[in-house]
Amino acid sequence: MTESQIIRILLADDHPVVRFGLSTIIGTQADMTVIGQAATGLEAVRMFKEHLPDVTLMDLRMPGLGGAEAIQVIRKDHPGSRFIVVTTYHGDEDIYKALAAGARGYLLKGMSHFELLEAIRRVHAGSQYLPESVRQSLASRPPSSELSARELQILTLVIRGQSNKEIANALGITEGTVKWHMNIILSRLGVEDRTQAAVSALQRGIVEI
Numbered sequence: 001m002t003e004s005q006i007i008r009i010l011l012a013d014d015h016p017v018v019r020f021g022l023s024t025i026i027g028t029q030a031d032m033t034v035i036g037q038a039a040t041g042l043e044a045v046r047m048f049k050e051h052l053p054d055v056t057l058m059d060l061r062m063p064g065l066g067g068a069e070a071i072q073v074i075r076k077d078h079p080g081s082r083f084i085v086v087t088t089y090h091g092d093e094d095i096y097k098a099l100a101a102g103a104r105g106y107l108l109k110g111m112s113h114f115e116l117l118e119a120i121r122r123v124h125a126g127s128q129y130l131p132e133s134v135r136q137s138l139a140s141r142p143p144s145s146e147l148s149a150r151e152l153q154i155l156t157l158v159i160r161g162q163s164n165k166e167i168a169n170a171l172g173i174t175e176g177t178v179k180w181h182m183n184i185i186l187s188r189l190g191v192e193d194r195t196q197a198a199v200s201a202l203q204r205g206i207v208e209i
Contacts, residue, residue, distance in 0.1 A: 007032045007124050010053035012044035012070070013086070014062045018109070022057060022086070025113045032120065041065025048074050048081070055124050058103070060087035060094060061208065068101040075102045082123050086116075092141035094205030095134055105129035145188050147206065154181050156207050159198045 009026055011019050011034060023034045035051045038044035041062045048056060056074075058067040065073070071083050084105035085098040095106055104123045107116060111131070119129040130138070147155065150171075157167045164182070168175040186192065189200050201207040 005031065007120060008035045008051070008054045009033065009120065010036045010038065010044065010047060010051060010056040012038040012041070012047075012056060012062070012067065013059040014039050015059075018059070018086075022116070025116060026120075029117060032117075041067060041070035044070050045073050048078070052078070054082065055120055056081065056083045057086050057120075058083050060085050060089050060098060066208075068097045068103075071098070071101040071103055084119055084123055084129065089205055090134065090137055091203055091205030092137045095138045096141055097205070099138075106134050107131065108133070141204075142188075142190055145190075147185060147188060151181050151185050151188075152207065154178060155185055155197060155201055156209070158182075158194050159201060159207055159209055 009032060011022050013019050013022070016039075019037045019039075023037065026032045026034050035053055036047045038047045039062070042065050044056070044058065044062075044067075045065070058071060060067040062070075067085055067087070074081055074083075079102075081102075083103045084107060085103045086107045086109060087094070088109050090108055098106055105119045105128065107119055107129075108131070115131065122129045153171060154167055157170060162170065164175050164178045168178045171178075182194070182197075185197055189197050189206075191197050191200050202209070
């Protein structure tokens with residue numbers, strides 16, 4: 001096997017033990033090699049530009065710049081770059097954000113090493129790799145459920161336990177405006193009250209805290 005046939009892989013995850021595990025699995029394969037390891041999204045962006053890997057395994061949530069955001073930054077200059085998100089989060093909004101950013105694969109950290117290697121080879125070959133459980137979660141995403149920036153702000157403050165009055169004061173808007181936005185949020189998330197909205201937002205990956 002020539003050097004040009006070997007799949008060059010960048011790992012990006014803030015947990016050293018995860019990077020070690022992924023690197024160990026990849027190291028058993030004659031057609032793959034790890035060319036770099038990043039602990040943050042910003043480091044992943046820098047190392048990608050330095051090494052130009054064939055495939056990048058990207059954690060979804062890291063300190064500072066998250067995985068989806070890092071993919072977007074990299075793809076601005078390298079639109080053909082190939083990413084597989086490797087994460088513990090399986091909410092439909094998490095998956096949607098990752099694919100919208102440009103990821104071609106989405107794996108959960110409970111996967112088998114066979115699935116990991118298959119995903120790397122398929123994505124490197126130009127295909128997409130989404131396990132059935134990920135496809136089902138994505139299919140459950142309600143239509144027209146995207147929230148505006150203001151609605152996301154309000155929902156984040158709701159999750160932090162703030163009242164409508166406290167949210168209004170924090171954002172410099174009226175309490176009536178907060179209530180109006182809350183009605184839209186409840187409708188788009190398909191829930192009946194603030195508590196259900198908070199639970200749904202966290203489970204689906206709409207808001208991170």
